[in-house]
């Protein structure tokens with residue numbers, strides 16, 4: 001067989017994807033970041049796009065490579081925590097399920113083939129530090145989502161022990177709302193509620209310890225869970241990424257201030273300088289904010305997983 005002649009120039013691999021386009025596959029959901037396709041009654045193809053949402057609004061500009069980085073960070077953690085809690089990955093090769101004619105290079109690193117689960121209708125949040133809405137809640141009530149804390153804690157202080165602070169799963173455009181554990185029990189039953197809480201704290205505690213060895217503090221994070229037809233619980237969606245977590249560089253951590261983070265704070269800080277009412281449509285981002293955001297994701301991927309982008 002003859003090999004094709006080499007081109008006298010490098011063909012650029014497209015790595016930016018605002019919206020997936022997979023003709024012939026059944027698109028069942030376009031989330032803020034992920035496009036979800038049903039491959040069968042039991043399996044999904046989940047594609048992480050380069051969309052960026054801030055204040056729950058999808059911004060018009062993609063962040064080049066973001067979906068690939070998110071997917072690789074998640075895959076790293078799924079593998080690392082599989083001994084603690086089962087996850088939704090099937091391990092199937094993405095290229096083998098793409099329709100003919102689709103450039104696999106555009107999808108391979110940003111997609112996963114997963115079990116198709118029934119989502120548990122709760123955002124499972126673990127907090128290890130007193131920051132964000134948790135800090136506000138504590139200042140107002142001395143508690144965190146109904147859990148009484150010692151008095152005199154300061155902003156960003158490490159909690160005596162990590163806490164499970166669930167919230168509702170809001171539809172696109174709405175904001176999630178904190179709820180008490182009793183409301184989780186009322187919604188999904190005591191047995192599943194306890195499993196979700198225990199799995200959340202188990203993964204968080206393990207991951208926070210690991211990340212600390214890489215110079216990153218995980219202040220808080222959100223997991224999503226789902227159940228299969230036998231009622232078995234799996235962690236799904238994404239895991240311990242800058243989108244779902246607050247990562248702090250350990251060397252810049254101080255109690256009493258809000259430490260800089262790898263999450264979307266960089267973009268949020270820019271957006272706060274604008275006269276924008278935080279409802280759709282979101283504003284366009286300047287080049288340096290797009291590049292700076294991409295660099296933050298790349299740094300998180302490198303520090304945590306040791307993966308450097310080409």
Ligand SMILES: Nc1ncnc2c1ncn2[C@@H]1O[C@H](COP(=O)(O)OP(=O)(O)OP(=O)(O)O)[C@@H](O)[C@H]1O
Pocket residue numbers: 029030031032033034035036044046088114115116117118119172224226236237238
């Ligand atoms: N294994 C799975 N089985 C069923 N649904 C899943 C699975 N993994 C992820 N999902 C769902 O796929 C969707 C992924 O979309 P995306 O991550 O963009 O989130 P979203 O719902 O828009 O909001 P958020 O920003 O809160 O993550 C979510 O609705 C998530 O619950």
Ligand SMILES: [Mg+2]
Pocket residue numbers: 031237238
């Ligand atoms: Mg999600």
